[in-house]
Amino acid sequence: MVKKTGRPGYLQIADDLREQIRGGALAPGAPLPSTTQLAEQYDASLSIVKMAVGILRNEGLVIGQQGKGVFVREDEQPEERPATDLASEVIELRTAVRDLSERLARVESTLAESRRSPK
Structure with a gap:
């Protein structure tokens, strides 16, 4: 759930997903839930969820596969x-x-x- 802390929702979602990835709850190679599922989980709009996932892509933590979804990157070090x-x-x-x-x-x-x- 996105909290009303003054911090943008997409950053809160990105932070939570990043913690799940680094903590092992989302294992390397595991798919992220769909955008719709994440929107429901965080009680946020689809555009906010897409922005959050975009941040993780830019950080190299996840990778998208056209028509298949977004997956946690398998190699340990994200590309610079x-x-x-x-x-x-x-x-x-x-x-x-x-x-x-x-x-x-x-x-x-x-x-x-x-x-x-x-x-």
Whole structure:
């Protein structure tokens, strides 16, 4: 369950999954639960779960296989990513967060307008 601590939900989920991987609860080669299952488990949206899994991919802890799922990486040491790759990933994450914030603002605005308008 994502807690209201001020820390973004996707980081909380990534932290929890990372601990499960490093603690052995998710063994090398084991599949992660599906995005839908993780969303239900953490009571979070699919986009938040996808961002969390993306962080673990960028860290080299998990690897995706098209059509099969996402699996815990089998080798012990995750590959080092060049700083330029990390910088582009940070930009991508910031863009995703900005887009989500804009979408949320539009939804909130629409809800506020619908409450003001008599039916």
